[in-house]
Amino acid sequence: YLSSLFFYFYHYLTRQAQSYPLFPSLGEMEGHMFECVNQAAVHEELEDETRRLCDVRPFCPMLKLVTRSCGRAERLLDSKIGVLIGKGLHELDALQDQEVKDFRSKMFRISEEKMQRVQLMTWSEWLQACFSPQLEPGGGAPTTTDGVNNKQAEASLKVTMHFDQSQVTTVSVHTVTEHCSLSQSPYYGEPLVVVVVPPQVQVRAGLFHGTELLCKPAVSSESSGRSEHVWNRTLEFDITVSDLPRMARLCFAVYAVMDKVKKQKSTKNHYPIAWVNTMVFDYKGQLKTGDIILHSWSSFPDELEEMLNPIGTIQTNPYTENATALHIHLPDYNPHPILFPPFDKRYDETSSHDDRGKKFHIELKEIMERDPLSQLCENEKDLIWTLRYDCMENFPQSLPKLLLSVKWSKHEDMAQLQALLQIWPKLSPRDALELLDFNYPDQYVREYAVGCLRDMSDEELSQYLLQLVQVLRYEPYYDCALTRFLLNRAQCNRNIGHFLFWHLRSEMHMPAVSVQFSLILEAYCRGSIPHIEVLKKQVEALSKLKSVNELIKLGTIKNARSKTKEAMLTKEAMMTCLRQSGYTETLSDLHSPLNPSVLLSGINVEKCRYMDSKMKPLWIVYNNKLLGGDTLGIIFKNGDDLRQDMLTLQILRLMDLLWKEANLDLRIVPYGCLATGDRSGLIEVVSSADTIANIQLTSSNVAAAAAFNKDALLNWLKEKNSGDALEKAIEEFTLSCAGYCVATYVLGIGDRHSDNIMVRSTGQLFHIDFGHILGNFKSKFGIKRERVPFILTHDFIHVIQQGKTGNTEKFGSFRNYCEQAYLILRRNGNLFITLFALMLTAGLPELTSVKDIQYLKDSLALGKTDDEALKQFRQKFDEALRESWTTKVNWMAHNVVKDNRS
Structure with missing residues (x-):
């Protein structure tokens, strides 16, 4: 411990220093402390003397003895916070x-x-x-820029906004001298068919409010050259300064213009190099002026309009060495700072209700009932804006559609909208969530939305x-x-x-x-200072688990030739590591990150293991005093992105809540899942459960035949339950199977092999591993491996019918549960679309654009009547049952591969 180390070394240094003339000036022991450089290259003061040196993990084996200064408590708190959040506070200070x-x-x-x-x-x-x-x-x-490297590229742009007393001015871009230095990047792939000449480079700029382009983008002229690109042109925006909305952002794209292959019709092709965004007004509402350097980003999302990325961050790239740099000058055109005027609450709109309200009420109602993905044409926007008071009185939940109808390039409309917000009825928190989408950047709108959320x-x-x-x-x-x-x-x-x-x-x-x-x-x-120590214990425990996982990965690489030897040696090394006092103490008596109300008391080392998948996840078992001696399992993953699983499980939890609100309990098992770092996190182990694959393989001596044994699952439930308990288990299976059939269909969950579906001994069926959602089904050789809308096999039906082929009553009840569940989710379709839309910038691999969310609209049949939607679902239900043999074939192949691997 640091306390022992401090005591020993201080007394050693004291004895050595006694012969020196300035010894008396050293003062008391309490006046000194140790300092080191930690793994994050941060000077860390070791104030907490109860910590172990292995937990501090200094970068080099050197400690520095320094004199304590005043404010010890403050410095200790700063040090703890820096270590806890993973970023030293000195970085923020700098x-x-x-x-x-x-x-x-x-x-x-x-x-x-x-x-x-x-x-x-x-x-x-x-x-x-x-x-x-x-x-x-x-x-x-x-x-990617084909044939163009964005490294070290620089450009100088001068952006000028003229202003006069009347506030009727144009926003123009005066380009002075622009230097763009682009180096040719090596090409590692198939040889190019055409020799590419030195590229011509352009800069495009656009003013946006959310995703709405306020005016036509401005484009520089083409500049050619091998090392320098010079523009001498004026770029003008057709908008007045007075009409700029408070949250207007200026978006830039740098791109190369290169000749395409002659066979193609087009003679030009644009290759993006970099993009960057900045706000027009600063955080105080003052119009930005002066020189600004914007270090750009090189990763471009799909389907960018005009190669501009308004939905992207307004933060500049911190990795400046390899980033394209735009030098922007916003000149001072007024001796005084220009501020965006604050909203005057005394402003009152003089226009009254439009007489056309009654005439167009039916048309307005139809528009307002559309889902959030539906596009509004200009005529519909004009109608909504004209009848905004009717919208407020009759369709208050339609506020998002009204906001999309506002002409944000006209300050009069903005003022009227702000006034209207003051009297708009408060929305339910669920409806207000949509207002936090990127399409609604106005600060008053977002403040209104947050005001609604306070009722949560x-x-x-x-x-x-x-x-x-x-x-x-x-x-x-x-x-x-x-x-x-x-x-x-x-x-x-x-x-x-x-x-x-x-x-x-x-x-x-x-x-x-x-x-x-x-x-x-x-x-x-x-x-929340009392919470710091609790969270710090969790951070340290996760660091230990990561070390164990890396040890296992290293062991499996070294012993790759012998699988048996690998397993024995690596598991032994893992258990030896977990038994070390430093690991035991850190991993014991901590609140579970998955559920802070659960105290993880101590590891049951004998039951811990690692799983046989690529990233070697750890299966950690805890003895839990608060659960009557029962064990509790968690899976630690290092190298897998759990955020998509986390989102899917959250939506499953919400579906469960909505069903229960409608008095339908479908026994969903939304187990815990939490991303805790870069491609790392924890998953809750559901107790007393096994996979369909294991249940089938246990019941058959031949792996290829196991998937076709329809009695395997029912017999397994009979082994686990007897008498009345069996009937209850079958009912649990029926309800949960209905819930997951509907949920996996609506969410388009793919890769449903027999190791991704589990059953608890109590009968509850549940799905795991959600690496493919929103209809992204796996395929091989261009052929879809999953041809059914959801998994409903004949062995599932066999259990639902209690093993009796003619038990149509039980099957009818199951089908009814499915239809009820589907209609309940349909009524909340807008909420699901909103929640997925709010995750668009999270960087999930299968949720990158609005087109991905379109799957939800189709699966929920939004825009159709309940009867039409129910007809569509019944067709999908019959298709799942009719084509279930394809699922069994896939499961057979999976079982054979699994059996050979073992």
């Missing part, structure tokens, strides 16, 4: 960004005031504030926390209503704080959000 400084200063003051209030609380008041009881749902009060109970807020953290990416400024709301609720409820911490920390490695998320994490920690 940022020359006034917005960062102002945000930290404000949050420091708020946190200090909060902690002072906490200190005045009684013990019971503190418990009630931080650990409010969980309520039942619905209850309780609301509490803590339980409901926890349900949508994953999306609320993701939409922080859409916030251009650090201090915003959503950030303040999340911090406040997290600091008032330990459970919300726990998951807010992990959702933020798990993405700290992403450069676009690293600063923003670290600022929020710091603010949370400063306002």
